[in-house]
Amino acid sequence: MEWLSFLLDLKRKKAELDKLKTTEDEDWKQTYDEQLEALNEKISELENEKNEYVDLVTEAEQERDLYFQQYKTSLWRVNQLEEAIRAGKFEDTGEEDYPGSYEDLPDWVDKNLSGRIFLHTRALKGLKKAKFEDLDLVCKALQILGIEYRSMRQGIQGGKEKFDEKLKELHLEISGSIDLSRAGQEGEQYFVRYPTANSPRQFLDSHLRNGSKKDDRYCLRIYFFGI
Incomplete structure (x- = not known):
């Protein structure tokens, strides 16, 4: 019956190896999932930072456009007044x-x-x-x-x-x-x-x-x- 004992021992060894492989696979999958989750969190964090910078740039551009428009309007008014001074047109026509x-x-x-x-x-x-x-x-x-x-x-x-x-x-x-x-x-x-x-x-x-x-x-x- 030595061959039977030997066969059972082989099956037991194989079962242990299969269990070890499964454990290693599970550990590897868990490590992979953890790394993937950390990577996704980092991506989300970078996306939020990007959106904040985009909002800041947009706000700065809007303020720039507003002040530039006010500058152009003021410059236009100055030119109009200078022309009026040169032409001596100060009277109010009421129109x-x-x-x-x-x-x-x-x-x-x-x-x-x-x-x-x-x-x-x-x-x-x-x-x-x-x-x-x-x-x-x-x-x-x-x-x-x-x-x-x-x-x-x-x-x-x-x-x-x-x-x-x-x-x-x-x-x-x-x-x-x-x-x-x-x-x-x-x-x-x-x-x-x-x-x-x-x-x-x-x-x-x-x-x-x-x-x-x-x-x-x-x-x-x-x-x-x-x-």
């Missing part, structure tokens, strides 16, 4: 060179109300769908916000009286836009980020209005916040 379309309104604001009025990106998009028929009144309303309203907010003597006088003259009214608690239920409708897309949210707490009809052709609403 305003308002734009002929909503498409031209942003350029008009940059040239005439630079540093006083800033049209947010959402406002620029809204102009493409604007239906209010009295574009001159829109310009005059923006002038009031950029001049009389701004003077009043700065505490300039007589500013409040001049502001109220202008509102009455143009049949405009100013009031709060919506209660802050209600605004929070409307998503981003009454909030904007200024001056860049990554800046804190600003609540559009006021609006200037003309007309009460629910017809966009005859009803003007300008939502804004003051800083």
